[in-house]
Amino acid sequence: MSAQLLTYLFVGASFTLYIGIAIWSRSSSTKEFYVAGGHVSPIANGAATAADWMSAASFLSMAGIIAFEGADGARYLMGWTGGYVLLALLLAPYLRKFSKFTVPDFVGDRYYSQTARLVAVVCVIFISFTYVAGQMRGVGIVFSRFLEVDINTGVIIGMGIVFFYAVLGGMKGITYTQVAQYCVLIFAYLVPAIYISIALTGNPLPMFGLGSTMVDGSGVYLLDKLDGLTTELGMAAFTSGNKSTIDMLFITAALMAGTAGLPHVIVRFFTVPKVRDARISAGYALVFIALLYTTAPAVAAFARMNIINNVDGMTYEDAPSWFSKWEDSGLIAWRDKNDDGVVQYRGGNALQPSKPAFTGERGSSGERLLGNSSSASENELYIDRDIIVLAHPEIAQLPNWVIALVAAGGLAAALSTAAGLLLVISSAVSHDLLKKTFKPEITERQELLFARIAAAVAIGIAGLFGIYPPGFVAEVVAFAFGLAAASFFPVLLLGIFYKRMNKEAAITGMITGLVFTFAYIAYFKFVSPADNNPDHWWFGISPEGIGTLGMLANFVVSLIVCRFTPPPPAEIQALVENIRVPS
Amino acid sequence: MSEKNNHAYWQANLRLMLVLLVIWFSVSFLAGIIFVDFLNQFRLYGYKLGFWFSQQGAIYFFVLLIFVYSWRMNALDKKFGVDEE
Numbered sequence: 001m002s003a004q005l006l007t008y009l010f011v012g013a014s015f016t017l018y019i020g021i022a023i024w025s026r027s028s029s030t031k032e033f034y035v036a037g038g039h040v041s042p043i044a045n046g047a048a049t050a051a052d053w054m055s056a057a058s059f060l061s062m063a064g065i066i067a068f069e070g071a072d073g074a075r076y077l078m079g080w081t082g083g084y085v086l087l088a089l090l091l092a093p094y095l096r097k098f099s100k101f102t103v104p105d106f107v108g109d110r111y112y113s114q115t116a117r118l119v120a121v122v123c124v125i126f127i128s129f130t131y132v133a134g135q136m137r138g139v140g141i142v143f144s145r146f147l148e149v150d151i152n153t154g155v156i157i158g159m160g161i162v163f164f165y166a167v168l169g170g171m172k173g174i175t176y177t178q179v180a181q182y183c184v185l186i187f188a189y190l191v192p193a194i195y196i197s198i199a200l201t202g203n204p205l206p207m208f209g210l211g212s213t214m215v216d217g218s219g220v221y222l223l224d225k226l227d228g229l230t231t232e233l234g235m236a237a238f239t240s241g242n243k244s245t246i247d248m249l250f251i252t253a254a255l256m257a258g259t260a261g262l263p264h265v266i267v268r269f270f271t272v273p274k275v276r277d278a279r280i281s282a283g284y285a286l287v288f289i290a291l292l293y294t295t296a297p298a299v300a301a302f303a304r305m306n307i308i309n310n311v312d313g314m315t316y317e318d319a320p321s322w323f324s325k326w327e328d329s330g331l332i333a334w335r336d337k338n339d340d341g342v343v344q345y346r347g348g349n350a351l352q353p354s355k356p357a358f359t360g361e362r363g364s365s366g367e368r369l370l371g372n373s374s375s376a377s378e379n380e381l382y383i384d385r386d387i388i389v390l391a392h393p394e395i396a397q398l399p400n401w402v403i404a405l406v407a408a409g410g411l412a413a414a415l416s417t418a419a420g421l422l423l424v425i426s427s428a429v430s431h432d433l434l435k436k437t438f439k440p441e442i443t444e445r446q447e448l449l450f451a452r453i454a455a456a457v458a459i460g461i462a463g464l465f466g467i468y469p470p471g472f473v474a475e476v477v478a479f480a481f482g483l484a485a486a487s488f489f490p491v492l493l494l495g496i497f498y499k500r501m502n503k504e505a506a507i508t509g510m511i512t513g514l515v516f517t518f519a520y521i522a523y524f525k526f527v528s529p530a531d532n533n534p535d536h537w538w539f540g541i542s543p544e545g546i547g548t549l550g551m552l553a554n555f556v557v558s559l560i561v562c563r564f565t566p567p568p569p570a571e572i573q574a575l576v577e578n579i580r581v582p583s
Numbered sequence: 584m585s586e587k588n589n590h591a592y593w594q595a596n597l598r599l600m601l602v603l604l605v606i607w608f609s610v611s612f613l614a615g616i617i618f619v620d621f622l623n624q625f626r627l628y629g630y631k632l633g634f635w636f637s638q639q640g641a642i643y644f645f646v647l648l649i650f651v652y653s654w655r656m657n658a659l660d661k662k663f664g665v666d667e668e
Contacts, residue, residue: 066638071619071634071637071638073638074615074616074637074638077637077638077641077642078611078615078637078641078642081641081642081645082607082611082641082645084645084649085603085604085607085645085648085649088649088652088653089600089603089604089648089649089652090600093656207639210629210630210639211627211628211629211630211635211639212628212629213629221628221629222629223629223630223631223634224629239623239631239634241619245616245617248616249612249616249617252611252612252615252616253612274667275667276653276656276657276660276666276667279649279652279653279656279657280650280653282649282653283646283649283650283653286645286646286649287646290642290643290645290646293642294639294642294643297638297639577586577589580589580593580596581589581592581593581665582660582665582666582667583660583664583665583666583667
């Protein structure tokens, strides 16, 4: 069967499964809608958390980034897993004991302040929309590349599916579909990785294959061979990094604290029955995540090696079909700088500016001509990082069903994350804004109806972002983590571990962290992008890592303000005592 | 439960947490970033050691830390009589 037919089959089957689960797990109360009734088993919650957490970025983009950056990719690997240690030790068990529906709920009650609650609601909505826009775009790209439907049609189909299980099922529907989506996505990620690991190293486990010798009988370790190949071609050695130590530290810390402070992740731990379940559930979640995260660097190294071996020195006319297909979608470009008809893959960017601008004409070998000027480097090849995971099975000549599987996996990763984010947005609106702030008189039935309406509206807006993507989707992802690290993480942490922490300190702290982080990122991304380089950054910290500094500012300001303002009321101090013990 | 008991439970929790967070910091920020070049002179099979910590090892340690915390806390819950049963 052709890859395309198989893709239709796999995607269709997985969608049918999700809809079936949605019908089976409809929500009938607000508690079911917001936190799945609070009786999800820790393992199921672990799998759902993993699917919720691993987005299109983890599934599609991360291995590609590592493939081209080598050692520097570690900031994502450690940053996006280490946050779970913080979550399991410092936040999840206590927030579970607190036993409410949303993160603004905790902020509002712990800091006995509607202002604090509203600041939290604004953060939740901003962070979640930022994130969800990228997911919808990911859905559209997978559809357009593998099913050859228009990107917009793809986005609309994706919206329809999410609408079905998020609006009907709320958290209950989302949880059980996420468990299914985790199974689909991890299978889709591991199968091609295992195939390729066996082909290159003979070791079926990619995380060990990465540290094994090549299968060609030379006895050379794969990573040494790759280091040799990359340096030979004038690129940085794969296992050495370019980024400064301080920037790596700050980015990794921002991603960790941001992970622990992301509302859609925290809220998953409200769905388990007990405090002890919340602790172990974070462990299961990280096991499920680690399966993908320890495989990703292997996929990255294998892909880099396969690209160098297959592409460098090939004549364009003999290029395999994947090469011209991705060239047609504009994600691969080749300029024959020395007119020999052969692709030279070397260090440095091939083009200036680095992204290709196609003129619409064909060159003498049949390649798409480019309007860019040439760089000084001998490199002739541009490869977009985002295509590595999608293209690698084709590059490694795997069977068609594996290629189809990857498409279904990418959709599962994007849809599961989108649904989790949309739920957080809808509960922030219906629960925190309406029920707790502006319309406390509404009944539970009405609140549930508003929650469904809010979810539907949020899906509509997210879809619009997918169809008309703001040009800065990639840039604003740094916002989501930086802002979560600089706003929520300190406020939640101090709320649990510092009994004296009061509302004045929480509000000034959150606003300080937010404004500082927002201003720094906005300055370098939008106001003055030309200055976005280490010479102009404060202490050499890039916008990606500035959330850590924002977080430190939040801590310092909170602790100072706290000294000069009255302590929280006795009942709040009793509440803190109470959430510290499970019983 | 008495206030004193709860206080002792909380102190025990904080001590456990501190030990685990020191390990958390060491395997990621120290071994994976600050001392990565130093560790890269040693090997673990085909990996340079620093590279292994930053792209594989730290993640294994993270998983282990959560399970150890969960296991030790369940024991502490029982010892201080604050478990949910």
